[in-house]
Structure formats: structure tokens, C-alpha cells
Amino acid sequence: xxxxxxxxxAVTWQQLVMWVIGAVLIFLAIKKKMEPSLLLPIGFGxxxxxxxxxxxxxxxxxxxxxxxxxxxxxEAMPILLFIGIGAMIDFGPLLSNPKLFLLGGAAQFGIxxxxxxxxxxxxxVFSIEDAASIGIIGxxxxxxxxxxxxxxxxxxxxxxVVVAYSYMALVPIxxxxxxxxxxxxxERCIHMKYTNYTVSKxxxxxxxxxxxxxxxxxxxxxxxxVGFLMFGNLIRECGVLDSLSDAAQNVLANLITLLLxxxxxxxxxxxxxxxxxxxxxxxxxxxxxxxxTVGGVMFAKFLNLxxxxxxxxxxxxxxGISAFPMASRVVQKLGLExxxxxxxxxxxxxxxVSGQIASAIVxxxxxxxxxx
Amino acid sequence: xxxxxxxxxxxxxxxxxxxxxIMWKGLAAIFIVIGIIAVITFIMNDISTRKAQGKNIFGxxxxxxxxxxxxSSEE
Numbered sequence: 001x002x003x004x005x006x007x008x009x010a011v012t013w014q015q016l017v018m019w020v021i022g023a024v025l026i027f028l029a030i031k032k033k034m035e036p037s038l039l040l041p042i043g044f045g046x047x048x049x050x051x052x053x054x055x056x057x058x059x060x061x062x063x064x065x066x067x068x069x070x071x072x073x074x075e076a077m078p079i080l081l082f083i084g085i086g087a088m089i090d091f092g093p094l095l096s097n098p099k100l101f102l103l104g105g106a107a108q109f110g111i112x113x114x115x116x117x118x119x120x121x122x123x124x125v126f127s128i129e130d131a132a133s134i135g136i137i138g139x140x141x142x143x144x145x146x147x148x149x150x151x152x153x154x155x156x157x158x159x160x161v162v163v164a165y166s167y168m169a170l171v172p173i174x175x176x177x178x179x180x181x182x183x184x185x186x187e188r189c190i191h192m193k194y195t196n197y198t199v200s201k202x203x204x205x206x207x208x209x210x211x212x213x214x215x216x217x218x219x220x221x222x223x224x225x226v227g228f229l230m231f232g233n234l235i236r237e238c239g240v241l242d243s244l245s246d247a248a249q250n251v252l253a254n255l256i257t258l259l260l261x262x263x264x265x266x267x268x269x270x271x272x273x274x275x276x277x278x279x280x281x282x283x284x285x286x287x288x289x290x291x292x293t294v295g296g297v298m299f300a301k302f303l304n305l306x307x308x309x310x311x312x313x314x315x316x317x318x319x320g321i322s323a324f325p326m327a328s329r330v331v332q333k334l335g336l337e338x339x340x341x342x343x344x345x346x347x348x349x350x351x352x353v354s355g356q357i358a359s360a361i362v363x364x365x366x367x368x369x370x371x372x
Numbered sequence: 373x374x375x376x377x378x379x380x381x382x383x384x385x386x387x388x389x390x391x392x393x394i395m396w397k398g399l400a401a402i403f404i405v406i407g408i409i410a411v412i413t414f415i416m417n418d419i420s421t422r423k424a425q426g427k428n429i430f431g432x433x434x435x436x437x438x439x440x441x442x443x444s445s446e447e
Binding site: 094098108118122128202203210214218354365366 | 386390392399401405409420
């Protein structure tokens with residue numbers, strides 16, 4: 001009997017808070033279908049690591065081992081996940097309209113503004129490494145957030161990852177409000193022309209090699225992310241490795257995703273997570289998403305100043321955040337809301353995949369600029 | 373801005389300056405990388421379009437195609 005009471009007495013209020021957070025994440029994943037593949041394992045892991053005397057932690061603990069080997073030692077998990085992501089992406093819509101690349105770059109604006117804001121909060125709260133790691137929430141890209149926060153040794157890794165995935169799931173709620181606020185009805189009704197141009201197979205094969213070379217030469221710190229993303233895409237496009245492409249898209253991506261969530265939960269131990277800094281990170285994460293959207297939309301408007309015909313619908317710029325494919329769907333839905341004949345999906349998808357490349361490059365750039 | 377900077381500790385000031393440096397260098401680098409990739413893509417697309425039309429990169433008919441055309445006109 002004493003043994004049971006001892007166990008109950010060992011529970012701290014912070015651990016209870018973590019159980020509630022875990023339950024909320026599981027609820028959101030199942031009931032609201034918000035990024036269930038990540039939020040459910042993270043939620044369950046949050047409960048698992050906050051049970052007093054839990055043997056998943058410690059020297060021989062499985063969760064701790066997974067974290068040390070899979071993330072801490074080499075960032076292997078997020079990087080390997082990029083092979084799967086690369087294999088899933090069809091760059092065709094982007095390659096047929098290379099102008100969309102610029103929108104993907106512009107939609108990373110929120111990352112940099114958020115780093116500045118986090119730095120302004122003060123050194124006593126966030127170091128420059130923490131500020132940079134928080135800013136990368138704006139990449140709207142889970143693996144990139146994990147990689148940057150871990151490489152820069154931020155103590156807020158868990159909060160950053162949970163906030164990043166939560167806001168990615170909230171893109172359909174956040175983005176429409178921001179887009180409507182900064183665009184006019186006339187702008188939202190702009191029709192964009194569709195070309196029947198088919199990208200050649202050679203271009204599709206050369207593209208991942210060219211991107212790896214350019215990103216590697218200018219931003220070498222981004223090579224781990226960009227290189228593996230492009231490797232996955234090359235497997236997809238080469239046409240002779242269909243079974244490997246299929247394995248990368250399904251088996252590899254699912255396996256890593258399955259373990260990634262529960263591994264991240266290692267960082268969700270109450271003493272690290274239940275802090276008021278977590279609340280600030282939630283606010284800054286939202287700020288990053290909002291300003292990414294603003295950056296993409298405003299840059300599309302800027303480009304329109306120099307084009308007479310074939311103007312860009314500014315909403316397409318918002319798809320430059322890398323949350324794929326939610327951001328493209330949001331733009332398509334908003335376009336149809338304004339005008340039933342305004343189909344923007346392919347342009348939005350092109351911008352969206354451009355955002356994927358840009359966010360991986362920015363992740364590497366930030367690691368290089370902060371650590372270098 | 374100056375007043376705000378005066379209120380900050382030295383470490384915070386250094387962080388703010390570093391974050392401004394990250395901002396301008398990061399934005400410049402991303403647009404350079406993205407711009408180069410966009411140009412390369414445009415060139416690759418252009419080459420494959422010309423190739424499909426039987427022209428070389430200078431817009432002139434390919435030697436092979438020219439030969440073929442000559443051959444067919446002689447016949």
C-alpha cells in the first residue's frame with residue numbers, strides 16, 4: 001500500500017500539467033485531426049516521460065536512447081525524414097513557372113522578424129541561439145525546426161516543435177484572416193493564366209542536382225536538409241527506382257514519423273516544459289506564421305508593380321510558407337470563395353513547394369549565421 | 373530606436389545587432405540562392421523547349437534536323 005501512495009506522492013503539479021497537455025494534444029490529434037501523425041505520439045510521449053520513476057528515461061531508457069541516437073548525435077531522424085518528403089514532392093508546377101520561386105523565398109520573412117523580436121525580449125529570457133530556434137517556427141516545417149533547435153542547442157526544443165506542428169495544423173484558421181486583412185477583393189479576384197507547358201523529364205532530373213549544388217556552394221550549412229530533400233526527389237524523378245521511391249514516401253517517412261513524435265517527447269519533461277517561456281514561444285510562433293504570410297502576399301503585390309499582364313494573385317504568395325499542402329488548399333479555397341471560376345491551386349502548389357526548398361535553405365543559413 | 377537601445381543590457385544589444393545581421397544576410401542569401409535556381413530552371417526549360425522544336429540553344433535548327441530537312445527536299 002505504501003508503495004502505491006509513494007508513487008502518487010511523487011507526482012508534482014508540473015507533471016500533472018504535462019499530463020493535461022498530453023491529453024489535449026491527443027484530443028486535438030484524434031478529434032480535430034490536427035497533424036495526428038505527430039501530435040498523437042508527442043501527446044502520449046508527454047504523459048510517458050512525466051510519470052515519476054519512468055524507466056523510459058535515464059541511462060537505459062528507450063526514449064532517452066532514441067533521442068540521443070536519433071536526434072542529439074546526428075539529427076538523423078529529421079534529416080532522413082527529408083528523403084521521404086523529397087520523394088513525395090512533385091516540383092512540376094514550380095518548374096513550369098520559375099517566377100514562383102521568389103514567392104517561396106519572400107514567405108520566409110516572418111522567420112527573420114521573429115528572431116529580431118525574440119532577441120528584443122532580452123538576453124535574460126532568450127539567448128541568440130534560442131531566438132534563432134524560435135524564429136525557425138516560421139519555416140512551418142517540423143524537421144527543419146527540430147534540426148535548427150537541436151543544432152543550436154536550444155533548451156526550448158520541445159516547446160518549439162510542439163508550437164511549430166500545432167500552428168501548421170492551424171494554417172487554415174490563421175492564414176485566411178491575415179490574407180483578407182492585407183488584400184482587397186479586387187486583388188483576391190485576380191485570375192492567373194495556366195500554361196499547358198510540360199516540364200521535360202531531363203529538367204526534372206537535373207533540378208534536384210542543380211539545387212543541391214547551388215545551395216551547397218552558397219549556403220553549405222543547408223546541405224544536410226536540402227541535399228536529402230533533393231536526394232529523395234531525384235529517386236522519385238529518375239524513373240528507375242520506383243520501389244525505392246515508394247519505400248521513401250511510405251515506409252521510411254511513416255517509420256521516422258512514428259518514432260519522431262515519441263522521441264521529441266523526451267524534451268517534454270515537466271521541469272523543462274512548464275515554464276512561462278513556453279507561453280512566449282507560442283506567441284512568437286504565431287507572430288512568425290503571420291509575418292511569413294504577410295511577406296509572401298506583399299512580395300506578390302510588389303512583383304505586380306512591374307507586370308502589366310499575367311499579374312500574380314497576391315494570395316498565392318501566402319502559400320510560400322512550407323506547410324504543405326495546407327497552405328495551397330487555403331489559397332485555392334479563398335480564390336473560389338471570391339470567384340467560383342478562380343482556380344489557383346496549381347500556382348499555389350508551385351509556391352508551396354518553393355517554400356519547402358526555401359525553408360530548408362533558410363534553416364541551414366541560420367545555423368551557419370548563428371553558429372559560424 | 374535609440375532610447376530603446378539605451379534601455380537594453382549589453383548582451384541584449386549584442387543579440388539585437390546579431391539578429392539584424394542574420395536578417396539582412398539571411399534574406400540576401402535566400403534571394404540569391406532562389407534567384408540562381410530560378411534562372412537555371414528557366415534556362416533548362418528554354419533548352420528543352422528549343423530541343424522539342426528541333427532547334428539548338430541559339431534558336432537555329434539542329435544540324436541533324438537541318439540534314440533531315442535537306443534530305444527530304446532533295447527527294
